């Protein structure tokens with residue numbers, strides 16, 4: 001396998017991918033990534049790098065590169081009392097108002113000139129975490145009801161080849177006030193690929209999302225969290241402003257953390273559009289209920305990522 005750029009970084013990220021099986025329900029690249037990671041000895045991100053300030057991207061409601069608006073106007077509000085229906089003991093706390101000025105980003109490492117920052121968390125002391133939901137394999141109509149009932153904000157990261165002709169489902173979720181970000185056309189492990197193939201994966205999906213959902217995504221997530229400098233360059237050239245990884249992941253057994261044993265303010269949490277086949281028999285709404293309960297038990301609520309990033 002040829003790795004032309006960012007080999008050491010690829011190993012670090014592949015190691016992370018091995019720990020976090022995020023996006024692992026698709027065949028192929030994960031196996032190779034995990035295998036490579038077994039030989040990696042590099043450590044994870046240095047905390048000091050996360051404190052480096054970074055220039056801020058465009059504010060909410062501003063225009064994407066295509067001129068299409070980048071963010072739905074209002075976060076979902078929820079329906080009073082509906083939490084009972086989903087097996088919760090109480091509603092999600094209303095998050096604090098969106099910050100008037102977005103906080104400085106907390107990049108995992110300094111990005112090169114003109115390259116988008118890569119983040120795993122948001123710099124905030126608010127007791128909020130940010131939910132991201134990936135891929136798009138499951139299109140459970142009950143999840144639309146659940147998200148509406150709970151007023152659950154999230155960011156989708158969508159992959160074209162598992163969505164096919166079903167962008168309408170994600171449009172419905174978008175109309176609740178959620179944004180949909182870019183997660184490539186076919187979900188390959190991008191690190192080590194040449195620029196043209198990476199650009200095709202990212203720009204192709206950017207165009208799909210613009211055509212189907214009417215918005216230019218600002219946020220990009222590389223499959224398996226695996227990227228190199230070529231990925232960042234291609235993402236920038238396709239109009240992505242921030243690359244979003246995660247610090248906690250919802251697995252069938254509960255939340256798993258990249259470090260420590262609990263959620264921290266500003267954590268970005270990864271979940272997936274998955275159903276009983278991928279969730280050991282649980283439905284997507286079961287999984288979301290468990291996740292929300294765990295977030296509540298730890299004293300957090302869920303805010304909308306695009307209000308902070």
Ligand SMILES: [Zn+2]
Pocket residue numbers: 022023024134135183187223224
């Ligand atoms: Zn994925």
